[in-house]
Amino acid sequence: FRVCKEIGLDGKQGVLMPERNMRHLMLSDEVIQAVETGQFHITTMNxxxxxxxxxxxxxxxxxxxxxxxxxxxxxxxxxTNLPKRSV
Known part of the structure; x- marks a missing residue:
């Protein structure tokens, strides 16, 4: 998130993470706000x-x-194009 914020959040950045880790996710208020406003995305995969x-x-x-x-x-x-090497 910090790197994306540094270069400027444009609503297209985010993170891809394992679905099973979602329950352990702890986010700062700043990240929560960015997600809620659509400036940053959290996507999960199985x-x-x-x-x-x-x-x-x-x-x-x-x-x-x-x-x-x-x-x-x-x-x-x-x-086809390389010369044959003798071993």
């Missing part, structure tokens, strides 16, 4: 996959498939 979906808009499985395709393409490019 697991990492939920957090990735929230941040990227993609399901984790879809990102894994996309990453595999890119890595396979990269491997093909390397194998």
């Amino acid at each position: 697991n990492v996959a939920d957090g990735i979906h929230y941040l990227t808009g993609y399901q984790l499985e879809s990102l894994n498939v996309m990453a595999e395709v890119v890595l396979k393409d990269f491997k093909t490019i390397l194998e």
Whole structure:
């Protein structure tokens, strides 16, 4: 919150945290006010996959498939263009 406040709260900043930690959350009056006025957001997730979906808009499985395709393409490019090394 302090970093966001320092650069200027614009209503788009916030924090993503585990749902199970919400019950232990202790906020200063300043943070509570920023949340109540929509200047700062606290969003919870149940697991990492939920957090990735929230941040990227993609399901984790879809990102894994996309990453595999890119890595396979990269491997093909390397194998095609790099000289073979003798071991």
